[in-house]
Amino acid sequence: MDILKELKPHEKLEELRILEFLKNDDSFSGTAFPSLKYLIFEDMRCWEVWGPFESNAFPQLETLQILRCPILRGQLPNHLPSLVSLEIKYCEQLACCLPSAPCIRELRIRNSSKVALQEMPSSLEVLRIEGSNVESIFEAITNSNSNSQPSSSNFYSFLGDCLPSSLTQLTIFNCNKLHLPDFLPSLPLDTFTNLNQLNIYNCKNIGCVTVSQSLPKLATFSIRGCPNVASFPTQGLPAPNLFRFTISYCNKLESFPSHMNTLLPKLEYLHIDDCPEIESFPEGGMPPSLRTLSITNCHKLLGSPSSLPYLFGTIFITKCGDVGVQGSSPPHLPPTIDN
Numbered sequence: 001m002d003i004l005k006e007l008k009p010h011e012k013l014e015e016l017r018i019l020e021f022l023k024n025d026d027s028f029s030g031t032a033f034p035s036l037k038y039l040i041f042e043d044m045r046c047w048e049v050w051g052p053f054e055s056n057a058f059p060q061l062e063t064l065q066i067l068r069c070p071i072l073r074g075q076l077p078n079h080l081p082s083l084v085s086l087e088i089k090y091c092e093q094l095a096c097c098l099p100s101a102p103c104i105r106e107l108r109i110r111n112s113s114k115v116a117l118q119e120m121p122s123s124l125e126v127l128r129i130e131g132s133n134v135e136s137i138f139e140a141i142t143n144s145n146s147n148s149q150p151s152s153s154n155f156y157s158f159l160g161d162c163l164p165s166s167l168t169q170l171t172i173f174n175c176n177k178l179h180l181p182d183f184l185p186s187l188p189l190d191t192f193t194n195l196n197q198l199n200i201y202n203c204k205n206i207g208c209v210t211v212s213q214s215l216p217k218l219a220t221f222s223i224r225g226c227p228n229v230a231s232f233p234t235q236g237l238p239a240p241n242l243f244r245f246t247i248s249y250c251n252k253l254e255s256f257p258s259h260m261n262t263l264l265p266k267l268e269y270l271h272i273d274d275c276p277e278i279e280s281f282p283e284g285g286m287p288p289s290l291r292t293l294s295i296t297n298c299h300k301l302l303g304s305p306s307s308l309p310y311l312f313g314t315i316f317i318t319k320c321g322d323v324g325v326q327g328s329s330p331p332h333l334p335p336t337i338d339n
Contacts, residue, residue, distance in 0.1 A: 014060075019043055037062045037082075044069040053077050064099075066091055088112045110173075122164050130173040167192055168217070171199040189215060201225055214238040222246040232257040241266055248273035256282040265289060272298055295320060 015038040033039075037060055041047070047069050061080050065087045066072070075096045083101040087108040088094065095114035098107075106126040109115060163170070170192065189195070189211040195218050200206065202225035209223070211233050218239040223229065223246070230252045236259040243266055247253065254277045260267070261284040268289055272278065273296040280301070286293070291313035295301065302320045 014038065016040070017042070033058055033061075035060055039063070040065040040067070041069055042067040044072065047072050049074045051075055058082075065089075066094070069094070088115060091115075120164055123166060124164050125166055126169040127163070127167055128169075128171040128173070129175060130171075131175065163192070165192065166194060168194055169197040170195060171197075171201070172203055173199070173201040175203050193217070196220070198222070199224075204228060209233065209237075211237065214240065215242075216240060218242050220244045222248075223250065224248040225250075227251045229253050231255065234258065236260070236263045238263045240264075243267065244269040246271045246273075247275055250275050251277065253278060255280070258282060259284060261285050261287050268292065270294070272296070272301070274298070276300060292316075294318075 013033060014035055016033070016036060017038075017040040019042045036058055039058070039061055040063075042065070045068075048071050050072065051074055053075075056079070057077055058080055060082050062082055063085045064080065064083060065085075066076075066089070067087070068090045070090060070092055072091050072094050074094075076094075077099050078097075080099045080101045081103065083099065083104050085106040086098065086101065086104060087106075087110075088098075089108070089110040089112065091112040093114065094112055097116050101121060103123060104121045105123055107121075107124060108126075108128040110128070110130040112131070189198070189209065192198070193213070193215060195215060197220045198218060199220075200223045204225075204227055206226050207228050208231045209229070212235075215238065219241055221237075221239065221242060221244070225248065227250065229250045231254065237257040240263070242264050245264070245267060248271070251274075253275050256278065257263070260282045264287045266289050267287045268291045270286070270290060270292070271294040273294075275298055278298055278301045292315075293313065294316040295318070296316075297319040299320055302317065
């Protein structure tokens with residue numbers, strides 16, 4: 001049974017959400033909806049095929065979400081001229097190229113590693129890639145920018161060259177094949193001058209972060225669960241508008257970025273969690289703008305009472321041996337600390 005044809009929705013319908021159709025004989029055609037702007041498929045456990053599609057089936061579609069459709073196969077509409085936001089989540093069997101979408105600004109691919117991009121949209125502002133085996137998403141882009149076939153170990157060596165400079169938010173999560181083919185794998189940030197938010201989570205093959213020019217719009221930077229990250233750029237992290245900085249579960253990281261007191265003049269929140277090899281605070285001290293410093297399970301960092309920085313604000317210390325005393329302030333804390 002073709003659900004859309006049986007429902008006979010009005011041709012001027014602007015929003016359609018289809019949830020939890022579980023009958024094995026149900027299907028969805030590519031029936032044209034000339035006015036549809038929002039289309040969401042969610043928890044379609046038995047949905048296998050979408051299509052064939054009528055020509056220019058969704059000319060006004062702005063948002064498309066396909067969520068938790070684990071056996072969906074086949075194709076997506078090949079051209080969505082008005083699409084702004086696309087999310088594909090937990091569609092493990094969906095093996096197809098993503099639609100051509102010249103206006104797209106937000107792309108989120110989560111645990112759907114068989115989808116592929118023919119080209120990276122130059123208009124893209126928000127990108128979230130999640131999954132341990134997502135190299136096929138970018139394989140076509142790699143091939144179009146290189147005369148040789150990349151090896152399975154360096155699918156992401158082109159990150160800095162192929163991701164658009166228009167990006168304002170970049171999240172890379174559980175991408176364990178994310179690395180460069182050099183001796184010291186790194187994540188280049190030079191081309192992302194418009195980034196406002198950068199999140200890197202659980203990417204075990206990144207060894208360092210590199211940047212040679214200012215990131216003037218970066219406000220939030222979080223790196224978490226990257227056990228092989230050993231260093232930040234030797235010249236420091238030039239992010240004059242960085243407000244929040246989080247470093248967690250980076251077991252090999254030995255030091256903070258250099259020159260934090262001058263290169264991060266607007267930093268107000270710094271959180272350090274489970275970085276056991278960091279031994280000291282940066283030379284030159286912390287930025288004078290810092291208001292909250294949170295330190296958890298970093299025994300070497302707080303091995304000496306004199307190592308604590310002076311700042312006007314609040315320090316939270318947790319699981320750092322004898323440095324922190326619950327319910328009272330240690331006597332060696334600087335007098336500028338409120339709590």
